[in-house]
Amino acid sequence: YVPLRGEDGVDLPGIGREDDGLKGGLNGIDNGRLSFDHVRIPRTNLLNRYGDVAPDGTYSSAIDSPGRRFFTMLGTLVQGRVSLDGAASWASALGLKIAITYATQRRQFDGIDGQEVVLLDYGKHQRRLLPRLATTYAQIFAHDEFLQKFDGVFSGRTDTPADREDLETLAAALKPLSTWHALDTLQEAREACGGAGFMFENRLVGLRADLDIYVTFEGxxxxxxxxxxxxxxxxxxxxxxxxDAAALAKFAVGQTAGKxxxxxxxxxxxxxxxxxxxxxxxxxxxxxxxxxxxxxxxxxxxxxxxxxxxxxxxxxxxxxxxxxxxxxxxxxxxxxxxxxxxxxxxxxxxxxxxxxxxxxxxxxxxxxxxxxxxxxxx
Ligand SMILES: Cc1cc2nc3c(=O)[nH]c(=O)nc-3n(C[C@H](O)[C@H](O)[C@H](O)COP(=O)(O)OP(=O)(O)OC[C@H]3O[C@@H](n4cnc5c(N)ncnc54)[C@H](O)[C@@H]3O)c2cc1C
Structure with a gap:
């Protein structure tokens, strides 16, 4: 779409390229930036799947409704959000699997019968891990419904503007909750595994570093x-x-504090x-x-x-x-x-x-x- 380098491999005039350098995680993926200074891009090289610009500058689109067009284009982002929601939910599950396994094996301090107690028998340890486990299950079940809705829209089976809008809203509701939960859970799981949790080979710190940016990118x-x-x-x-006014008044009465x-x-x-x-x-x-x-x-x-x-x-x-x-x-x-x-x-x-x-x-x-x-x- 936009040629960056000439036949000799050297950047064309006006093209700038930079690597973003070391990041706080996800360093297995390279990120960088491109800049264009007085670079002309042919009109025919637009990403014009859903809309086009004529030589005289007029815009046209096969999708008449601006709302529908907007949600069709946004749909591309949904694919990223559905992936992030799934990845974050399963990262939480993985962190808890590690921490709960550790908690059922690791013994600390005397119990009543003289045998040391496994961590998971401590009330505080249960409090730390089990509600997060419950939330993780909720997120995975919600993610499944999200996938079904996504499949419905992208397969064309249930692809109305309302479906797309619902999908968009669902993505915007679930991705934040699962990605924040993943960071919180991975941190708690790390602590729940004590010093062993800090060892890179036990995966928790690596997952936490890679998941960090999930709360920011793709929205x-x-x-x-x-x-x-x-x-x-x-x-x-x-x-x-x-x-009518009567119905509204009736509703307002119902809205008292503490209802x-x-x-x-x-x-x-x-x-x-x-x-x-x-x-x-x-x-x-x-x-x-x-x-x-x-x-x-x-x-x-x-x-x-x-x-x-x-x-x-x-x-x-x-x-x-x-x-x-x-x-x-x-x-x-x-x-x-x-x-x-x-x-x-x-x-x-x-x-x-x-x-x-x-x-x-x-x-x-x-x-x-x-x-x-x-x-x-x-
Ligand atoms: C590793 C990485 C890979 C990426 N990959 C891509 C990619 O492939 N393609 C792509 O297009 N983009 C990509 N991005 C960009 C990414 O989508 C943006 O970083 C993200 O959307 C956040 O925008 P921003 O960085 O400009 O943050 P900002 O918009 O500057 O936000 C900073 C803070 O301000 C708050 N804030 C912003 N607006 C409001 C508001 N209206 N009300 C209240 N609070 C607000 C936010 O909550 C946030 O906490 C990538 C980013 C990273 C870090």
Missing amino acids: DNNVLLQLVGKRLLTDYAKQFTGK LFHGAGLRQFGQSVADFGQVARSVENGLREEQQHLLLAERVQQMVADIAARLRPGAKDKALGSKLFNENQAELIEAARAHGELLQWEAFTDAVHRVEDADTKKVLTWLRDLFGLQLIEK
Whole structure:
């Protein structure tokens, strides 16, 4: 598309090339930069699969809708994000496999019967590793759904503009969560293996170094979550289009603070969490699948509704709108994160329902509860 070197192998005039040098990880991949100074690129050498420019400068595209065109082009990025989400989830799994294996073999200090205790029998060690294991399962099940959606769109079976937009939003929600989780998990796994965890041959430090940049490339995590947050706000606003004043007023009354704990008997569960001071005990008191789902789903709804209400005064004033948006940006990103966590929880639960073997189902249900409860605790 753009010739860089002449027949003699020397850079053509106006072409600059540089290696990026040593990076914080992923040094098995070379990164570099190209610069062009007064280099003319033939119009016919454009990457013009979806759009073209005529000799007189007019733009044309086979895809009429600008929205559809935008999401078709963005689709290319989804391939990277789906890969990153999978790689990060499996890196977390690998880190935990290493740390849990170590924890079931390594003994430290006396137990009751005089035998040294394996690390995994320590309460703190369980607390460090098992909730992360539960999250990793949730992410892998969510990744599977992401792959199915990706396959649907890219095979053309379910390739409408709405499908592409959904895929884009799913990618933007899941990639940040799995890549941040991978860094957190690899660090915890490294520490959980003590000094052995720091040895390069035990893989944890190498994985951590290589995974570091996953939170940034193919879309910075916070920027991606902001995209999800905007979609949540748009979907939220859509419920009101065409509604009359009475319906809106009724809705506003429903949006009182603390609604979360007043609906569907949830207050009782919230109270039992507070009484026991421990979210784990409350599962015995009935914080089961439906209640977990309600709490997690209403958390997202409440967060989005609160932000939408704070943004409303800026609806007709662009400057005020930007100011309010910026003031609420951090909360919007948190709402997007909560939405991603809900998707993971739902994917985990659907997967549990599909399991036929009774014992596997039982253990996976425990693990799903652990995932749900740690979110509620947080
Ligand atoms: C090893 C490596 C390989 C890469 N490979 C490719 C490649 O093959 N092709 C390619 O096109 N690109 C590639 N990239 C570029 C990569 O996609 C960008 O680095 C990434 O999108 C982040 O952009 P940036 O570096 O400009 O960060 P910046 O945009 O400068 O972001 C810096 C910080 O500011 C925050 N920030 C930015 N905007 C906002 C906002 N609106 N609101 C709040 N916070 C904000 C971000 O969260 C981030 O923490 C690569 C990068 C690396 C490091």
